[in-house]
Amino acid sequence: MTAAILTNNLTKQYGTLTALGNLDLQVRQGSIFGLLGPNGAGKTTLIRILTTLMRQSSGEAFIEGNDTRSRGRDIRCLIGVVPQENSLDRYLTARENLELHARLHKMDAARYRQRIDELMELMGLAGRQHDFPDTFSGGMQRRLVVARALVHQPRVLFLDEPTTGLDPQSRRSVWEYIRSIAGSMTIFLTTHYLEEAELLCDRIAIMDHGRLIAQGTTQELKARLSGDTLYEIEFDGETERYAALLKNMACIRSITVKGAVVNVGLEHWECLSEVVSALNGAPVRRISLRERTLEEVFISLTGAGVRQ
Ligand SMILES: Nc1ncnc2c1ncn2[C@@H]1O[C@H](COP(=O)(O)OP(=O)(O)O)[C@@H](O)[C@H]1O
Ligand SMILES: [Mg+2]
The missing domain is CATH 3.40.50.300 (P-loop containing nucleotide triphosphate hydrolases)
Incomplete structure (x- = not known):
């Protein structure tokens, strides 16, 4: 056609x-x-x-x-x-x-x-x-x-x-x-x-x-974004301590901390079990998978926000 x-x-x-x-x-x-x-x-x-x-x-x-x-x-x-x-x-x-x-x-x-x-x-x-x-x-x-x-x-x-x-x-x-x-x-x-x-x-x-x-x-x-799988981990205290621990793990590609929530980008989704073991005993409230919005795709591709 x-x-x-x-x-x-x-x-x-x-x-x-x-x-x-x-x-x-x-x-x-x-x-x-x-x-x-x-x-x-x-x-x-x-x-x-x-x-x-x-x-x-x-x-x-x-x-x-x-x-x-x-x-x-x-x-x-x-x-x-x-x-x-x-x-x-x-x-x-x-x-x-x-x-x-x-x-x-x-x-x-x-x-x-x-x-x-x-x-x-x-x-x-x-x-x-x-x-x-x-x-x-x-x-x-x-x-x-x-x-x-x-x-x-x-x-x-x-x-x-x-x-x-x-x-x-x-x-x-x-x-x-x-x-x-x-x-x-x-x-x-x-x-x-x-x-x-x-x-x-x-x-x-x-x-x-x-x-x-x-x-x-x-x-x-x-x-197409690198670091395909993003998880959000919410802590009930000791966020900084566990964020520091996660930062040192080989399978974690990216990490950002916002208040009690730590966002981690994993190399593969299979790494999640490693992360979960590392958090054994930690005061974790929630771990959830976070889908990327197109906004994030856009910014990662154009390297900047939308110009006005
Ligand atoms: N008639 C024109 N003469 C000179 N430059 C132009 C003209 N029209 C658009 N441009 C320039 O070309 C680029 C693309 O513009 P445009 O096609 O209007 O983009 P968009 O629709 O995505 O905002 C811009 O840098 C704009 O300033
Ligand atoms: Mg236009």
Whole structure:
């Protein structure tokens, strides 16, 4: 099957700045792919090239087999785009914004009327469709832009930071709507929220400074960290003494102490029995396995927190 999105050695220079460097990416049809990276990583630049708004400096990109350099018109029929900034027409009502988009895509009225009715319903906006976007909350505006991107039934939907700047409740509602449309098309989204990528995406790529630094399923990315097994040991006193004892054990790769809790990273999970024997007689309250969050994976891969 043709990949929904394919890039080979894709590079974009802004003067001397390499915003994208030799990017190789493949997105399967029908999947939800998350591109994760801090501000300035190159996410929007990539989306602009894939959606034919901008030319790459070198390398190739294909949308369902169509070259972005020569098949722009075909690609623009195939895709829906939710840009980072909302770009709604504030002098048109919500419904008129969608109608304008439908007409730009040369849909006939009978077809787009029904389609817009369905989308307004799907995005929970039916009751507000004759109001102006300025009167909408951030989450509603975002849903309206998603609805607009779906009017002409695209096969590939691009969402550039769909929930940045939204309050937690609106983010959740946008997630629900994204999930409700998943499966019927390929979805490519960018985000700097790890939680969002983890929740929505089948596969995730992490980029920083224009380069891909990791790619895989959430599970695979978590497993890529060194010191795979992390345990949390909570003491009821004598924490420092036992932490010092654990620090000297060969099978313990990393150790951090926070109050009464000691986090240890083990070489293999089998080492746990050694640790437990070493703690014989110690006032241990709890030992629990700790799964790494994607946030930790991200920081360990990019070497820093998310830049604002
Ligand atoms: N039109 C432009 N001209 C010059 N530099 C740009 C332009 N657009 C983006 N950049 C720079 O390219 C890098 C990547 O930006 P961008 O693709 O917007 O990243 P992201 O969307 O991940 O925040 C940043 O360093 C940014 O300042
Ligand atoms: Mg961006």
